[in-house]
Amino acid sequence: MRKRLGPYAHFGIIDDFDKTEDYSDLRYVFGQTYKEYIRRHHCLAVPDEIINDWWDGLLEMKSYVRSFDRPETAVDRWGVTLIPPESIDVFIKIIITRTSAEWIKKCGEILFALLSLLEKAKEENKFVIHYGV
Secondary structure (H helix, E strand, O other): OOOOOOOEEEEEEOOOOOOOOOOOOOOOEOOEOHHHHHHHOOOEEEEHHHHHHHHHHHOOOEEEEOOOOOEEEOOOOOOEEEEOHHHHHHHHHHHHHHOOHHHHHHHHHHHHHHHHHHHHHHHOOOOEEEEOO
């Protein structure tokens, strides 16, 4: 029997970033449920545990917690993080260089999809949103 990979964090692209919005109010943002909000940002589910491989690198990555006026580094494992366009190359490098062979074997397709999502955000100069578990 295969071990379940969850719980999952979600990564997505914010199409129209608003510097004044608090992206942490997930109960009903613009009248949407949490699942609708995840769909709104084209989110991809990634096993949260894989972030352990990336953690030391993420501590060097510029980000924001919940809103643009809360600068931080890394990702909020249990909250909402905004990853600015200028940090996307750093995040891609972290994934490529720090992901263990075990995780590549377990969820290579998910990692490929995440890298594709990040490349798309980079090309479109958009923020990436991370929802922790």
